Amino acid sequence: MGVQLGQIVSPTEVPLDSLKGKKLALDAYNMLYQFLATIRQADGTPFTGDGGEVTSHLVGLLYRTTSLLVNGIRPIYSFDGKPSPLKLNTLKARARVKERATQEWEAALQAGDLPLAKKKAAQTSRLTEPMVADAKELLDALGVPWVQAPSEGEAQAAQMARRGDVWAAASEDYDTLLFGTPRLVRGLAALKHSLRDTGSVRVLSAEEVLSQLSLSLPEFIVMCLLIGTDFNEGFQGIGPKRALKLAQEHLGFEETIRRVGGDPATLKEVADLFGNPPFTPEYRLVWTRPTPEKVMRLLVDRHGFEEARIARTVEKLGDVDLSTPPKPLQTALDDFEGRT
Numbered sequence: 367m368g369v370q371l372g373q374i375v376s377p378t379e380v381p382l383d384s385l386k387g388k389k390l391a392l393d394a395y396n397m398l399y400q401f402l403a404t405i406r407q408a409d410g411t412p413f414t415g416d417g418g419e420v421t422s423h424l425v426g427l428l429y430r431t432t433s434l435l436v437n438g439i440r441p442i443y444s445f446d447g448k449p450s451p452l453k454l455n456t457l458k459a460r461a462r463v464k465e466r467a468t469q470e471w472e473a474a475l476q477a478g479d480l481p482l483a484k485k486k487a488a489q490t491s492r493l494t495e496p497m498v499a500d501a502k503e504l505l506d507a508l509g510v511p512w513v514q515a516p517s518e519g520e521a522q523a524a525q526m527a528r529r530g531d532v533w534a535a536a537s538e539d540y541d542t543l544l545f546g547t548p549r550l551v552r553g554l555a556a557l558k559h560s561l562r563d564t565g566s567v568r569v570l571s572a573e574e575v576l577s578q579l580s581l582s583l584p585e586f587i588v589m590c591l592l593i594g595t596d597f598n599e600g601f602q603g604i605g606p607k608r609a610l611k612l613a614q615e616h617l618g619f620e621e622t623i624r625r626v627g628g629d630p631a632t633l634k635e636v637a638d639l640f641g642n643p644p645f646t647p648e649y650r651l652v653w654t655r656p657t658p659e660k661v662m663r664l665l666v667d668r669h670g671f672e673e674a675r676i677a678r679t680v681e682k683l684g685d686v687d688l689s690t691p692p693k694p695l696q697t698a699l700d701d702f703e704g705r706t
Contacts, residue, residue: 369590371540373606375575377552377568385533385567386438389651390551391523393537394443394512395493398501400538400555401426402491409480410471410487415669420497424665427501430555431510432679435686440653442532443505443512444522445498452597452636464490500664507660508683513649521545521643531651534569541595544587544640548572581613587640588622589613597636601626656683 405422406412412422434441449457467489474483505512515522523535524545534549535542542550553567576586592609594600604612604626612622619637620630658680665671 369540369544369593369595371543371590371593371606374579374610375540375570376578377550377570379566379568381566382439382557383437385551388533389440389442389531390434390534390536390554391513391526391532392441392443392554393520393523393535393539393542394445394501395519396537396539397430397443397555398423398427398493398497399491401430402493403488404555406484406487408484409475410484412487412491415671419669421669421671423493423497424500424504424669424671426555427504428508428661428665428676428679430557431505431508432682433557434554435508435510435653436682440651441510441536442526442649442651443501443510444519444526445502445512445514446519447514447516450517450597450639452639455599456596464492500669503664504661507664508656508680509654511649511651511653513646516644516646518545518643522645523547525643525645526649531649539596540590541640543570543572543575544590544595545643546572546583546640579610579614581610584619584637584641585613585616587637588619590640591623591633591636592626595636597639598633601628656680 401423402412402420405426412420413425415421431441467486471483471486471490474480474486502512513522513526518541520535520537520539520542523532523537524542524547526532527535527547527549534551535545535547536551536554538552538555540550549572550570551567552570553565557565557567572583576583579586579589581589589609589612591598592601592604592612593606600609612625615622615625617625619634623630623633658677661680662673662676665676666673
């Protein structure tokens with residue numbers, strides 16, 4: 367979920383086609399979990415293959431990736447590695463939420479309340495190693511690169527953007543800003559599953575956010591530590607607005623933490639994680655033409671997808687030249703770029 371900043375930051379809404387010609391590093395787990403939560407049947411049951419294996423994430427990944435490519439956007443997916451020990455409490459809390467949601471989903475089904483059942487089912491999503499392996503295999507078959515992060519996928523994506531290898535990191539987690547991305551794109555997974563999307567996404571410029579809040583990046587990190595992140599609990603009674611006021615006093619890391627009764631030593635490791643996250647420095651940003659037979663073998667033969675529909679989807683990529691970046695459009699994004 368990441369740090370909650372919706373009350374104090376204002377993203378710029380831009381049409382999807384304004385990202386034409388851009389390379390984006392996508393937080394793979396973040397996106398796959400969104401697909402698992404939203405692509406479900408009326409009773410909340412995920413879509414499954416012939417063997418009963420969950421395939422909702424593959425449905426979303428296929429259509430979203432194809433849509434991005436058709437719209438002239440070059441995605442690279444960043445997959446989570448081993449979670450940081452600092453995230454243990456968050457992971458335990460999420461597990462408890464899933465257990466409770468599973469019980470509530472089953473109760474709603476028994477009561478015949480399908481809308482509630484679907485809502486609760488969305489909170490039960492689990493991403494297993496075989497599911498991740500299938501996702502990577504699909505990306506290979508589509509000719510789309512991916513990178514294995516040593517730890518947090520959004521940290522890897524942020525560092526790739528920070529190095530200038532991609533234009534932005536894409537994730538729903540505001541934590542990505544803390545990890546140093548110059549730009550954050552939100553809302554990609556929520557777009558309709560159409561190959562010619564006309565929807566919009568939200569873009570945040572780190573430079574603009576920091577300017578609007580009158581904070582440096584280290585002060586921004588301190589503010590978020592006060593609110594609470596996936597790697598630390600926030601301080602009781604301190605929400606985004608109060609945390610912002612405290613950070614704007616420009617007292618420095620240690621004094622700000624002491625001001626709220628905290629111990630700077632216990633939070634230094636979290637601050638250092640954001641400031642210098644582990645990431646894989648070697649990766650290849652190469653997009654190639656899809657291999658239709660590999661896509662069909664994975665989705666149709668192994669998981670029972672409808673052959674004609676998959677064939678039509680892959681065919682849409684036939685006219686996309688993946689060897690060279692598409693020419694950027696002159697769009698409303700130019701106005702956004704002018705402010706960064």
